[in-house]
Amino acid sequence: METNKSIAAWLVSALVAIVLIGFGIWYYRMQTLTSNVAINNAVTNTPSAFLMKTNADFVRAQSLLKAGDYADAIASYNVALASATSTVSKGQILYKIAAATALNGDPAGAIKLYKKIAADGSNINILRAYAVSAMSELYYAALIPSLTTEIFKGDPYASFYIATSTALSYRRLNEYAISFYPLALPELRVAAWYAAHLARLGNISTSSPEVAADLAVINQGLQKANADIRRIRYDPNANGDIPNALMREAVILGQLSSVHLESADTAEAAYRNALAMYNSFGFAPGTDGYARYYYALFLTQTYGQSRANDVQTILKPLYTTAGYQKYPVQSFFKEARLHNGMIKKGLADMARLDPGFRTLLVSLGWTSSDF
Numbered sequence: 001m002e003t004n005k006s007i008a009a010w011l012v013s014a015l016v017a018i019v020l021i022g023f024g025i026w027y028y029r030m031q032t033l034t035s036n037v038a039i040n041n042a043v044t045n046t047p048s049a050f051l052m053k054t055n056a057d058f059v060r061a062q063s064l065l066k067a068g069d070y071a072d073a074i075a076s077y078n079v080a081l082a083s084a085t086s087t088v089s090k091g092q093i094l095y096k097i098a099a100a101t102a103l104n105g106d107p108a109g110a111i112k113l114y115k116k117i118a119a120d121g122s123n124i125n126i127l128r129a130y131a132v133s134a135m136s137e138l139y140y141a142a143l144i145p146s147l148t149t150e151i152f153k154g155d156p157y158a159s160f161y162i163a164t165s166t167a168l169s170y171r172r173l174n175e176y177a178i179s180f181y182p183l184a185l186p187e188l189r190v191a192a193w194y195a196a197h198l199a200r201l202g203n204i205s206t207s208s209p210e211v212a213a214d215l216a217v218i219n220q221g222l223q224k225a226n227a228d229i230r231r232i233r234y235d236p237n238a239n240g241d242i243p244n245a246l247m248r249e250a251v252i253l254g255q256l257s258s259v260h261l262e263s264a265d266t267a268e269a270a271y272r273n274a275l276a277m278y279n280s281f282g283f284a285p286g287t288d289g290y291a292r293y294y295y296a297l298f299l300t301q302t303y304g305q306s307r308a309n310d311v312q313t314i315l316k317p318l319y320t321t322a323g324y325q326k327y328p329v330q331s332f333f334k335e336a337r338l339h340n341g342m343i344k345k346g347l348a349d350m351a352r353l354d355p356g357f358r359t360l361l362v363s364l365g366w367t368s369s370d371f
Contacts, residue, residue: 047092055080058093065096070104091123095131102138108150111135115154118180125180132177133186136170140189142328143335167193184228184241188248191221195255204259215261222249243277247291250274254298264302271295275314285321289329292318297346300353308353315350319360334364344370 051058061076074097081093098113117123117131139147152161152169160172171193174186194214198204204211229245232238250270256262275295278288296314299307318324336343348371351358358371 047088051080051084051089051092055083055089057083061096061100065100065103070100073100074104087122088124091117091120091127095127098131098134107138107144107147111138111147111150115157126183129177129180129183129186132173132180133183136173136177136189137185139170142331143339144331167196178224182224182228184225184232184245185248187221187225187228188245188252191218191225192248192252192255194218194221195252198261199255199258202259204261206261218252218256222252225249240281240283243274243281243283243288243291246270246274246277247294250298251294254294254302258301267298267302271298284323285317286323286325286327286329289318289324289327290332293329293332296350296354300350301346305353311350312354312356315354315357319356330360330364333361337361337364337366337370 048062052062057076057080061073061080064070064073064076077093077097077100081090081097084090084093094113094117098110098117101107101113102110114131114135118128120128135151139151148166148169151173152158156176157173160169160176162168162172171190174189177183177186178190194217198211198214198218201211206212206215225245225248229242232241250267250273253262253267253270257264257267271291271294275288275291278291292314296311299311299314318329324330333347336347347361351361351366351371361370
């Protein structure tokens with residue numbers, strides 16, 4: 001039950017990004033949007049907007065979803081699905097059902113539906129990309145191992161799985177997502193894998209073919225991600241992805257700065273911008289938990305004790321502000337204790353700079369031997 005609650009809480013925090021993807025679908029079907037008039041038109045003529053005008057059961061389901069009545073929302077979406085006539089509408093409704101299923105505490109059921117959407121060649125490619133990406137984001141919300149087991153079942157997913165590397169498995173999953181359409185989040189997930197690879201190499205030379213190849217993938221991913229961010233920036237139903245995407249970009253720049261392929265100042269500016277975006281987009285307190293974690297981790301790893309005060313300022317809301325407790329960043333902190341690796345080491349290093357953060361980790365089950 002705790003796992004389900006954690007995943008549901010994350011989905012609530014990202015409801016706009018996960019449930020409402022109509023603009024992306026509509027934009028893909030429109031071959032050109034060259035003026036503000038066309039963009040505004042696209043925003044007001046999404047598949048969701050069409051369904052809101054034509055399908056009373058869909059309208060009811062949306063209202064129930066917003067109210068947190070997920071079971072009844074799913075039932076209404078299913079009635080709406082039965083009366084839908086177009087492939088686009090059916091795909092949109094099924095995606096909503098998948099998201100509501102996860103919200104209702106059944107991530108395994110949601111994954112099955114996302115796979116169904118991705119496997120259906122009659123769905124447009126951008127919807128299939130969103131479905132695959134949604135599975136990846138479910139896992140990254142809290143690093144729940146059971147979700148990895150569920151995601152990498154069956155074809156083609158089993159072929160992506162690498163038993164010795166969860167990170168590589170998810171890189172390959174996100175590559176599958178962008179094979180349908182270059183969405184920002186999976187593009188950045190792939191780029192981040194290569195940036196982390198360069199960071200692990202340590203002392204590197206840009207003349208190395210391996211380094212050059214990794215940098216090419218990273219730069220292409222950043223370019224495509226920024227193009228997708230421009231695609232969604234005008235639509236309030238889709239641009240909730242932007243803060244998370246900008247945070248992912250900051251992580252990549254931070255990793256590159258660790259091997260002197262980017263400046264630390266540029267990376268920090270990206271972190272500040274990403275963190276500010278959560279407030280700019282009106283996200284509730286707690287939804288920026290991962291942005292705070294990654295920003296503080298960057299400062300800890302780059303500057304250490306000399307930036308301890310800044311690390312404390314960034315992390316303090318995680319253990320003093322109401323709202324953070326219900327978001328899965330704390331489930332992530334709890335789960336990380338069980339995995340001896342760089343994530344656990346980074347959290348321990350942060351705790352040494354911030355006693356309040358250490359107290360939070362102890363409250364989540366960490367012991368003195370974990371630090």
